[in-house]
Amino acid sequence: MKTPASAHACGIVLVLLSLLAVLQTTSARQNGIDIYSLTVDSKVSSRFAHTVVTSRVVNKADTMQEATFQMELPKKAFITNFSMIIDGVTYPGNIKEKDAAQKQYSEAVARGQSAGLVKATGRKMEQFQVSVSVAPAAKVTFELVYEEVLKRQLGVYELLLKVRPQQLVKHLQMDIHIFEPQGISFLETESTFMTKELANALTTSQNQTKAHIRFKPTLSQQQKSSEQQDTVVDGDFIVRYDVNRTLSGGSIQIENGYFVHYFAPEGLPTIPKNVIFVIDKSGSMMGRKIQQTREALIKILDDLSPKDQFNFISFSGEATQWKPLLVRASAENVNVARGYAASIQAQGGTNINDAMLMAVQLLKKANQEELLPPGSISLIILLTDGDPTVGETDPTKIQRNVKDAIDGQYSLFCLGFGFDVSYNFLEKLALDNGGLARRIYEDSDAALQLQDFYQEVASPLMTAVTFEYPSNSVKEVTQNSFRLLFKGSEMVVAGKLQDQSSDVLSAKVNGQLSRENITFQTESRVAEQEEEFRSPKYIFHGFMERLWAYLTIQQLLEKMVSAPDAEKQALKTQALGLSLNYSFVTPLTSMVVTKPEGQEQSQVAEKPLENENSHRIAHSGHALFGLDSAGARGPRILAGASGRLPGLPRPGQPGPLQAYHRSLYPPYGIGSGKRLAAAPGLMHFLSDPLVGNDYDMDISSREASTRASLPAPIQAPAVILPLPGQSADQLCVDIKHSQGPLNLLSDPDQGLEVTGHYEKEKAQFSWIKVTFQKPQLQVHVSRTQVVVTRDRRNSAYKWKETLFSVMPGLKMTMNEAGLLLLSSPDKVTIGLLYWDGPGQGVRLLLQDTDRFSSHVGGTLGQFYQDVLWGPSAAAADDSKKTLKVQGHDYPATRELKLDYQEGAPGTEFSCWSVEL
Known part of the structure; x- marks a missing residue:
């Protein structure tokens, strides 16, 4: 189960799983260690995530082999349990005070034995690793459990599953159950590994308060996916959601004698x-x-x-x-x-x-x-x-x-x-x-x-926020006073109920707005809340007590940072006691992993702090972990990763030079077989795309020699548009007199606007920006990256990263050829393409243009209004006409242009050419 992978993190996320292996897929199979089952079960109950990762492996070799379980988890998460089952015997991980565990660790190192530590590996993650020797035909089950409170940032909670077994897995399954009593206001998913085949293995069901997301690809689906990529299932799977909110005192939820109070009121004005x-x-x-x-x-x-x-x-x-x-x-x-x-x-x-x-x-x-x-x-x-x-x-x-x-x-x-x-x-x-x-x-x-x-x-909303509860109803409350509440965040207070508390728990939240004080009041009925959290499918018993312990430990650790020396020991003692009582691997505890007799006797997992040394190690490109020293998004095998082009045979495979010609003008596939209008060139979209292979080569020299062998190309138009009502003709729009920002498309009925910055000297767009009103989304693409902005959140992607995102009212996909599609059942499909052939730059693609409304406008949008043809000034010349659009006359000339649609350079086609 060892494969090379790079560790990374993105933005503000909860990492539910990252299973990394240390060797390549082929090496893993030669080594004989086979992952035959990999499952993730994550239950998110009222923002508290409890995740169980189970990996089952078998040694198919004839000799003893080493199996390594390696995964990543968020820095804010606490490991709560780890165990290995070998020959029916369970070898658990025992959580001890850090000093005691460190002593055992040092003794193992002194004996020449390896001892695994949890390492910081990226922006938000830590890596956990355990190795064990496996006899021929023997099976090992690894199981890791970790927990974390989801923190709301910029209006959302995020969960990220990173999956890279690097081999086909007979039973690969991920289940995420979300239960939010306040009600789920929106839910969206995103993946960096999803293909058309794998997308069919993803199911999502949701009602007012519950959601279930399952990813369960068959061997056949994994196999078809691997035929189009360098690896099999390999990448990120993200779930984003938020809950319903009102202008109120928040939501108090109660389970098994503990309560948690979430406060993030809607509708408050921003304080200057x-x-x-x-x-x-x-x-x-x-x-x-x-x-x-x-x-x-x-x-x-x-x-x-x-x-x-x-x-x-x-x-x-x-x-x-x-x-x-x-x-x-x-x-x-x-x-x-x-x-x-x-x-x-x-x-x-x-x-x-x-x-x-x-x-x-x-x-x-x-x-x-x-x-x-x-x-x-x-x-x-x-x-x-x-x-x-x-x-x-x-x-x-x-x-x-x-x-x-x-x-x-x-x-x-x-x-x-x-x-x-x-x-x-x-x-x-x-x-x-x-x-x-x-x-x-x-x-x-x-x-x-x-x-x-x-x-x-x-956007600050309140200052000096305090939470008040009846003293005879609660005890051992976590932090209940806060300096600032910002828009998009959330305040969380938890505590225990008194034994003789009333049937109703009430609360006051006091704070200051810009020019006045404000008080919110809310209450919750204990019996009703207890009943609500008894669904075994979505809830693990006692989660709210663990949520309270988690928050208390985190806050004690934070207080230790700024506390006077005289107070630090008392805070440390309290945090250590809770860590041991609830079996949390925190900066104060470590987990000793025992092994069968005769093997290295122990490994120690401890939680690193956010310090310089751990990150310098993690970002040094250490061979064991295969880390990308830049901490870049997504896994990367650094050796031989550059200089690859889609559509070419691998080294040693026969392939005519024409294969390279086609790689300069590849027919990027979306599976529909429809045409897309493109700027500066139109591609013909085929159901069987010529993409997926990699080829190591010197791009610049090979491209130069190839271009030299081609005839001088006919000028390519800046934009190719299908003429409204004219299926046989095409309209070529040459942008020759405009420079800088352009309003390309604007359709208020579609809630769509497309702008771009055109460089007429290079005959290309340096950037294009697409803005949707519903959902509120902006996509800004340049020659270097794709930036998606939603609700003040920015997500950056590199061109040619696989992306599959489904959000309410819009689907966003990107393939390895660099085609980004934004589609909806009732909207025009917008395509954005990173084109690295001749005339390198960003291209705009349009599909389903019949969905434009009568109010569409803009440099390109005007041609989707009523278009009339009239004779040219030289009426005898059939190659010249006048195009009438919204009261403007455009001279149009029948010309031969280079057609990017056909997928090969030098192909000519006839179109009506208009200059703007």
Whole structure:
């Protein structure tokens, strides 16, 4: 069951499963270890996820072989159980205090035995690994259990299953059961490995409060999928959902003597904010870091509300403020700020202390001079990539200076860029001042990470939020006071019911809006709630008690970060006791995995902290784990991964040069056999696409020689459109007189708008943006990536990643050829294609254009209105006509054009050509 895979994470997610193997599929089969069953059962009960991963393997070799169970789980999750069943004997994992387990671990290492640790492997994940020797024909069952409270961010909960067994599995099944008493408001799924065959193995059922998602591909479906890809089932499966909400005191849910209170009211107005961005521009930020920071700041400026105030402080050896005071986020000020943000250059040292004190002084001065709007809140957002090197360099003194200066008046959020920064320093700095820390990973989407973080804090709704419960009804309540509530987030309080509590549990939630205090009241009937959580299919008994323990441990660990030394030991003792009582692998405990006699006697799994060393190891490309040093989205085998083109034979296989010709103009398949109108070229979509093979080669040299052997091509049109009502003719639109942003399509009845930036010198689009009103979705594609924005959430994908996303009212798919399709039963299908043949760039594709309404408009949309043909000025010339569209006359000439539809270069076709 060993295969190579890269570890990664995306955004804000709960990882329900990631089963990784260490060898390639062929090697695994030669090794004789075969996975004959892999199942995942995840029950999400009121945001608490309990996941069981079971893998069954058999040694089909004639000799003893080693089987490795390797998987990833979210950093916020706690492992609660692991066991191996070998020859009918169960070998459990025992959770011990970390020091005791570490002693056993050290003794094993001293004896020359390997001892597996849980390693940090990406943005949000940790890796768990256990190996065991398996006798010929023997079977081993691995079972791992972990638990986590789902955190709501930017309006959703996310669950991610990462599946890569790297071989066909006779019994492969994933079941996700979701039960939410508040009601499920929306549910969507996304996959990076789904093919047409595998999509048939996915079923989703949902009612008001429950959902069941099952993925159970047969061997035949897996086999058909593997014929079109390098690997079999291999990638991510994501579930996103949210629950119904009202303007109320939230939802109190009760089970087995414990309660949990969720609070995220809808309909509250946003509080104006005063925000100071403190930006590190030291020499270590030079290059890609500062470029991405500039990009993010420019985008963030567009998201500021006109009611907000803002300023910049940039620092290297010295700190400099952009303006002497905070300024309103007016259109004029924002425009000037864009220019400032675009001009930030990196050089010099790192003086964090002076920059932070300057930011605090700026807010204090504005407050003293009554320049802060009444009822507004103030935030400081620090972005740095390194340790302090200039001025005050003692982290402890800087933390004390900043805490004394802020004095509880403002909230500080710290973003650590990369892995050279001391994350522990930033975390304490933020937690001391009512904020939080976040690591920004060095990757192509770093600018999006910065934007997403800002979106999380961009819309404050309430301040000074407190939860009150009758003292005779509850006890041992988790944190019940919070500094800020942001839009899209959720506050969670849990506790125990008193033995003699009443039949009704009531609660008050007090807080401050912009200009007034507010109180919410809610109540819950104990007997009714207890009855609701008795469904065995969706609920595991006692989950709410474990939810309470989980929250309590997490909050105790967080308090330890900023607590005085005198208090830390008491917090540690309490958190350790709960960790042991509830069998959680936390930073204070480790799990010792025992093995059969005669093998390496133990392995130790411990939970790593968010520190520098673990990430430096994880991102070093260590051969054991096959990690992508960039932490990139999706698995990648680095050796020989570049220089591959679809549609070519593998090395050693015969194939004429024409195969390469076709790869330059491949017929990308969607299975419908329909034509799509394309810009700059139209492809003919076939049910049997010529895609799926890889070929290692020097692309640039081979492409150059191939082009040289071809005749000079006839000019390709910028856009090919089927003429309305004219099935035999095509209209070729050449964009020759326009440059820059264009409104390509706009149909208010469809809730659709397509814009693009056209470069007439290159005769291509540098980017295209598609916006849907229902669901609210924006897809922005460039030559480098696809960015999907929904409800302020950004997701970045690389071209030619497989993608299969089903959301209410829209399906989004992308294949390995780089074709992204956005489709709906009642909407025009929009296709976006990364074209790396001649005239490389982004292409726009259209299908089902008969669904355009009579209100469609735009540069291309106008041609889907009533079109009339008239004689040209030279009436005797049959090759010239006049095209009348919405009162405008366009000269049209019958010309030969290069037809991308036919799937081969040099093919000519006749069309009516119009210049715009």
